[in-house]
Amino acid sequence: MRARPVIVAFPYASFRRSALSGIRSVFFISDGTGITAETLGHSLLAQFQECRFRLERLPFVDSQMRAQACVRQIRAAAMRDGVRPIVVSTIVDAAVVAALREADALFLDLFEQSIGPLEAELGVRASHSVGRSHGITESASYFARIEAINFTLAHDDGQSHERLNEADVILIGVSRSGKTPTSLYLALQFGIKAANYPLIPEDFERDCLPPELLRHRGKLFGLSISPLRLAQIRSERRPGSRYAQPDNCNFEVEAALQLMQREGVAVIDSTARSIEELAALILQAIQPAEQG
Template identity: 40%
Template sequence: MPTSAHISTISNETGGRAAYFVSDSTGITAETLGSALLANFPGVTFHRYTIPFIDTVDGARNVARNIREHVQAGRQPIAFTTIKSNDILNELRASGAFLIDLLSGHLTELEDALGTTASEQLGQYHGVGDIERYFARMRAVEYAIEHDDGQSMRALDIADVIIVAPSRCGKTPTTMYLALQYGLLVANYPLTDDDFPSDGLPSAVAHYLDKCFGLTTTPLRLSQVRHERRPNSTYSSLAQCMLELRRAEDLYRRNRVPFLNSSTKSVEEMSAVIMQSMRLRS
């Protein structure tokens, strides 16, 4: 349900369009699909509001009340929904928003294809679902935490992939995304000065060459990220970043380790490239 803090932000908006992601569950599906559509309009500024757990008519009325503030100000908002209840949807339709029902039509098509009707139970998209798949993801997250930044070398033989890269190139968020989203066992290992000038991979991961995937970035981007952590240090200097990235990329090429530049890619994009390159399946 929108809070008073949410309401106060409406009057502070300048330009652009409000985009609501309204769901009877976590809002992740509505936000992901809606954002994918909005990404096709880079010239438009969007003020985004994710409103989860709208599973009652009263909850929908509260959302509709906030939407009407935009309408009355002359800025019709866009509302993406993954709500199945017609009563709740009708409240949102009456709000004056341009409503995009992300399920409309598709559920009917799927019912026809499967010869059965969809369940009316709310909030199923991010429920536990397949219990074995759920526990596999949780085990993968535990594995990722244990093996983050080279903290543990235990059980690397069961890893699906080992991400190798200099510090602050995006190893940890990519590792966690692959674990949580796909249930993959992912370790990551930081390349440091001690790992050079050896021609081969660091001894800790050298036996698992076929599991390794490298990340790189641009020296300027790496320097900026490191500066936030340790400003005005050798670690964050542009010269040090250039040196580490050059040595890492040379290492990847010598050992035929696939790698990608993370500077302009989202975690989702990097994960997709890694899975495709390493021929991994969730």
């Protein structure tokens, strides 16, 4: 049996100094997958860009025994970092939450903050049952998302031009401009069938988009990116290659932008935007058309 870690209490002032100078551990803990806790937690942490965080998701914490295992990890992180961790939780079982609170951490209990006001407004007590969201696997929207993911994977990086008429969105742009992660996010979160196609030197030499794409001009969205940022991303993937050279990145970005603008394709700059922001802009553009 592992020895219990020593619990060290730190005054608030030292919390603040450590948070500003070092790395603070953040745990996203849930009785389900933890994706909701992680998504909301990321949105909160993004407001503190001067801080550095070590992130860890702990899913399926649906018993006091598993909560106690989490407590040990939280305490170990506190000892390692020299500052108490942050816990973002979406657990509904009060006993499991109480077990988690044995750790010395800043707790952001997203359900506790939301369920009480909802119960008061609706005049109905919530079930407080573990894993209620699991029932969505039986819903039509769940299966639509699965179908969209399969479609998006089959049409990633221009792998296939078949069934493009079924696509809701077709993203185009130079390699590493953010097409694949944005496509997958649209499919996973919203059930959007998103194909994507990389613009390559052959397209620039031909000076037009492939005919397979032009047939679906109304579904095209272009992603652009600053040449400097593109060179940084490509250098991480293929350091020292011609592919990552700044002059080549500058040529590809400019050629792609001119091509897309000439073809009347709406272009979104992905340089400083998150995947969530890119997806929101695309959804904003296509949903009015769908509703009409």
